[in-house]
Amino acid sequence: MSKNKNKCKKKRLCFTVCIICIASMFLGVISAEAYVSKTIAGYYRSDFVSGIAEAGVQQVLNAGIGYNISSYHVDASAATFKKSLQNREVVLLHSHGSTGYVTLSSTEKVYGTTVASWTDTLSAKLLYLSACKAGAQSSTYGFLPYELTKKGVRTVVSFKENISASSTTNGIHQFNLIAITNMTQGYTVSQSMALAYTTFRGMCTSGNYWGADSYQITGYGDYYLRHT
């Protein structure tokens, strides 16, 4: 009788342990999903304006579509940038750039060739590079957006020409913000950029589009910010 009781007790214990283990594993998977998804990071330099890296992140957070984990990086290192591309869904950058690269600070640069040398896989769904000529291909520094998509970033938005703004019109910052706002409204990246540019052209009376006309999308244009 007592042996049976003990057996029963052991069975119950085993069952409880199994349930706890399965539940823990399940929780782990969910936490991992949350760790990568619905997260957004902004990158800018301390000696530059923050532009979309701050305003764009805020726009997404305030849109009420479930993006609630954010981080801002000022004068970051290439290693930190890479980490964000591994564990953030969306990364928005505004900085100084030139053909084949972007800068993260006055000393730190990310070249197309830098990304080509990375051995890790990147899992960001959208990287928005608001920087002069970062989308142009360089025979020395490589083709940055292409290398990023090759390493796993799903969609890269970049500019092939110089981008700029004036204190009165806000130029490229206004364009970027319209594009991000469109994305929060359920449009895909392709649709958002196309719509933003159409809207922006109507605003620019002097025919100077502040470099917005040189935007390009590398990778899949069908990515969109998921609403919860």
Added chain:
Amino acid sequence: MKKAGKIILITGLALLCFAAGFFGRVYVESHPVFPWTRIYAASQNGTELLNQYFDDVKFEGKVLPGDDESPLQYSSGDWEIQTDAKGENIIAIALTADAAKEAEEHLTTARRDIGIVTDSAETELEKYVDIKYYLDTEVTEDGNFYRITVTEKNNGRETGAEGYFVYYTNGTLFSAAFSERVLDFPENEEIITPQEAYDIAYNTICEERKDLEMSYDFSEDAVTLTTAQIGQVYHIELYGERDSMEIYCICVIYACTGKVEEIGYSDR
């Protein structure tokens, strides 16, 4: 003591399982030895692409195990239509000439010929503006769209009438923006030279941005005469330097008067 041991054991096991779930998930998400997520994405994309273009056929994604280059396909007799491995482009493969023709007809309905879409954009602009001069058209493709700019020109000079169109590659118009003609010819004779415009821009920026070390580098490429909604303007590109960082400047100047309309900087 026995009870405490059990609690520690269960907690330990639970933590172990949590870690396995967490890191396992991250590993599957990011590790290159598991190409499944990418195949799935290609499969989804390809299926959506084909279904979008071929209304009469329902496509289903099919991925062959162990081969991430497998395209999605639809075949009819001796021709077949596929998407590429990324699901971005539609490809037709045919075994005979007749089959090629049949496949091509199907493809034409999928991706409109760029010439047809360009004609459509020009017709759209003509609906909006009474075109007097010739139209100049520029097309950019970005995978999902044709982006078309149609500009009215007279003797190579823009008149201000312009249309910007975004078409899906199947020829459906997605969005458009227009501007009306602001200039009728003969042109205004009192126009400043590109060199004069460059000098005005250079001096204005030197005055406005004392923190920049400006480089004077006049060339024909640095100055563009264009027609905007406010009339003919010069767009002038200049470069300055601040803390070893190159700063791009763009200055818009009225071509008739030399008045500065606006100046933009890459660090603003």
